[in-house]
Amino acid sequence: MNGKGIENLIEKGEGQDLEFKSMFTNDIGNGVCAFANTNDGTILVGVDNKGAIAGVSKKVEEQIANIIDSCDPPVRAAIETGIVDEKNILVVKVKKSRQVHSWKGKIYVRVGSTNRPLSMQEILELGQKLGKIRFDEQICEEASLDDIDWDFIKSEFIPVYETVSEKKVVGNPGELLESLFCIRDKKPTNAGVLLFGKNPQKFFINSYVALARYKGVVEDIERLDYKEFTGNLFQQIDNCDEYIKERTATMSRLLPYQVQRQDIPEYGLFSIRELITNAACHRDYFNQHSKVIIKMFSDRVEFYNPGGLPAGVTPKNITEKQFSRNSIIAKVLAKVRYIEELGEGWNKIIDEHKKHPLRPEFPKIKADDYSVLITLFSTKEKFKKKIAIHINERQRKAMTYIEKHGRITNKEYLDINKGITARTALNDLNDLLKKNLIVGRGEKKGRYYELQ
Template sequence: MKLFESETVELKQVYTSDLKKEIVAFANTNGGTIYIGVDDSGEIVGLDNADFVMQQISNSLRDSIRPDISMFINIELMREDSKFFIKLTVSQGTKKPYYLSDKGLKPTGVYVRSGTTSAPASEDAIRMMIKMTDGDSFEANRSLTQELTFNTLNEEFKRRGLEFTEVQMKNLGILSSDNIYTNMGLLVSDQCKHSIKFAIFQGTDKLVFKDRKELGGSLFAQLTDAYKTIDFYNGTKATFHDLLRTDERDYPEDAVREALLNAIVHRDYSFSGSTFINLYSDRLEIISLGGLVSGLSLEAAMLGASQTRNEKLAALFYRMKLIEAYGTGISKILSCYKGLPVRPEFENVEGAFKVVLPNIHAQALRAEEEKYLPILRLFEGQKEIARSDVEEALGSGMTHAINMLKEMQERGLIIKVGNGRLTRYEVKRKDSNI
């Protein structure tokens, strides 16, 4: 009996722990046969401890490869000319990609057969195998990252008096039936790879930049941090009706909450980009990736029609009582502005959805901004300005320039740096460590 290595045949003179790489490669490709006790030339050299080696192989399959591959493996003890060797037949698996459990779903853990060698699979190849096996549902697909923790989610469950157990994780779609974390699990884990990018601008455009931050972690942490950040910048204006004082926020809190929830629950996470929040003096913009689900028009969504893209994520947010009913987000946002002179705007384009919440007090702010705009524009090309720069920009004398700078300091638009002839002014940036 003479054997030769090929794309479907591998020869091993002795058993080593590297054998599991060959098994994974065959299971991920077209299957194959591994002979142990046969040298590279194809000669049968035999094994002194064949029974023990068979036991080692069985243990390795059970402990080192995920998902369970045992049903696709057949191990036979062969004999020729009083020499014992092992024939290990690997069928192509139905739950690809198979991977080394200590390496995870990444190139160092996933192998494919290439010619007569077993090579690491690329990340694109791994994603393609996952999609072919698990289907098109992003949430249900296996996560490429398996080293996940759920500290934030566990705390959210505790706050609501709920248990966070392995059974719950499987019911929620965080963990698959064969104990592998899904993309749903990745989204609510502390290692979530998506983020929210927050930018604050001085005026009504992007010319004068004030601050920015990136919010990461579990989607629940991102939701909390994003709301706190907006709340920090969400000004309050007091109005009087007779002797009754009413405090009114620039942006209705319920509208902010609904817009954030919609952006997080309904975005398309198969896109790797971030959700964007841009805060201007007259509006708050929230831009999420993916747009409306195919077949659902903006007009239909405005009427309350709903088609959930991330059903498991929406179900979890519903269970946590963060959303009350599907399809009510837009109507709730609109109702927050009922009777006001400004209205929210919604824009749906291919690949993105934008919600614009207008500042209720924008008209008064705009008049103030126009007054100070010539001075604010000085900061477009430089970090600091001097009083003489203001005099030149306004075409005024020293007294008027001093008064304008003083007013801007009192309104928190700029800060004074230094004294005397070294006095300079900078745009005031609010503390971003919230």
């Protein structure tokens, strides 16, 4: 760095991303780790805390490099040399890291112009936030193998597991749970207790789903109903899903080409189950002061989940990022198809909303460092409007043809509607696409259409 650049930094003064050191001392390691743990930062060695130029020997560069390499784990940083007032200044540029770094057994963070060591509680919280300490991986010291519901595993979990995996379980149920990391060192892990425990709430008091149902659009003093879904995670998900769907309104409509009526639920049924499962799977179980809360109103359902979104995941990019706070729980749920193993759940929620005949508003996501709130919006108001889908006789023939043959091409459309032009056929098919009655597959000459 040239002298002018260093002078500009000195003029800026010490702060959140800049520190001065008049000489080499070992506590430069504090600053290196603090910046790596907090934000990009620069240390000027050879400048005192008042901004006066002290200068350092060029030999100091090697000593600073040793400190950088001695951080645990080593920090990514660059050292540059500059000259101000004919004196050597070393410029140490540190990049924010995704890891947690310590110096001489302490973890530092940058707070203003100081490097502050973290308390033990803060270290645990930082490890949890970065996913270095996972709740579900820990052994549940208070529990024993007698607290596992072996009857549930044998009669309900293993049959589904074998059906989905298309192979028989080799060995006994205990060995299966060990392979799923639900048992370690002959003790249940937290994941094992939550997934297969006889009474998980005995060990984690708020590990259940609370649901309140209201008559209108605001929280009233009097609720229509209040339920607590306890038991293991499979039971919570299934029972809560069943409860909500039993109270989800449904309308019926008769499409012009069908004999049977089409039932249309006010909410996407996949979306309901996926959001319940996501809440149970991805909540912050370290926080036992709160629980998963679902609120049903006349115009929406709200899903409240303790634990904010991780670094890099936002409400805008949640469909693109894959994340699991509790990876063992997620993997076990995926083994029996309670969640999407490839992280496709949110894409399917959006797709379900796009294909819903009543075009509901897309889910709304609000998140902070401590919680996530997702809202599904009802289409019940649209039930009151008469939904008329008009199609012409040519289109009616095409819909009947697709029902019989599974698909139709442009050429086949022309064959069953003699005397029309290719332009008319294309217009008819595009109209059916707009009315969400068919879906197009393939490109150009190979293009065909199926029922939506």
